[in-house]
Amino acid sequence: MMLFGKISWKFCSLKKLPWSYDSRPFWGWLNAVFNKYIMVDYECIRDVVPDRVASEWLLCCGAMVQSHGQDRWQKDYNHLPKSPLGKYKIQTIDATDSCIMNIGCDHLEGLQHLEKIQLSKCHYIEDSCLEKLGQFENLQKSILEMEITFCGNVTYKGIVALQHLRNLKQLLLHDLPGVKEKEKIVQVFETSLPSLNLKLDLK
Structure with a gap:
């Protein structure tokens, strides 16, 4: 049984529609509401089915x-396996073109098996989200690879927060217009993280 019930994929797809610069405030508001709609159940994240909660969000x-x-x-x-809820452990997240943002990232706190995160064209990802990921103890242990590309709201502050992911082996940074301090990042x-394979193409 779904923790949050059946969701219309047509509604989920609203963020995919073409939008102009003038419509950006509206879509930002809508996606913020949508991130909040999937309420963070901290008891489920800590003790019950953290991977299921994160998957649904x-x-x-x-x-x-x-x-x-x-x-x-x-x-x-709507096609997530219905049971057993605790069987599937998230290994990789591909958030390309998604509307994830900081207010929903608490869903990732309980993940213990997550090894790779790809953030590409995530228009709502900001430094606060990357800082939060660097603070979660489970992710500090498990994350091995990250890719952050075409995320215009990320700056130096968010990137260096990833140094707390102490087992990080590969980090790809590409086309991040808000990040200028290449030498400082290196x-x-x-x-x-002296063993980190760091690839930078910041434009």
């Missing part, structure tokens, strides 16, 4: 998840 926001031992990606909230990660 991510898929509702347009992201995809892949679980350990599974070849295929989960893309549709210095930070050379000191904090």
Whole structure:
């Protein structure tokens, strides 16, 4: 049984519609409401089914998840396996073109098996979200790879917060117009994560 009930994919897809610069405030408001609609149940995240809670939030926001031992990606909230709820452990998140934002990132706190996150064209991802990811103890242990590309609201402050992901092995940063301090980033990660494979193409 779904924790949040059946969701209309047509509603989930609203964020995919073409939008002009003038309509940006409206879509920002709508996506913020949508992130809040999937309420953060901290008891479920800590003690019950953290991977299920995170999967439902991510898929509702347009992201995809892949679980350990599974070849295929989960893309549709309504097609998530109904049981057992605690069986599937998220290994990879592909949030390309999704509407995830900081107010919903608490859903990721309980994940213990997440190894890779891809954030591409995530217009609502800001430094506060990356800082939050760097603070979650479970993610500090599990995350091995991250890709952050075409995210215009990310700056140096958010990138260097990832140094707290102490097992991070690969970090790809590409086309981030808000990040200018390439040399400083290299210095930070050379000191904090000397074994990190850091790839920068910041434009």
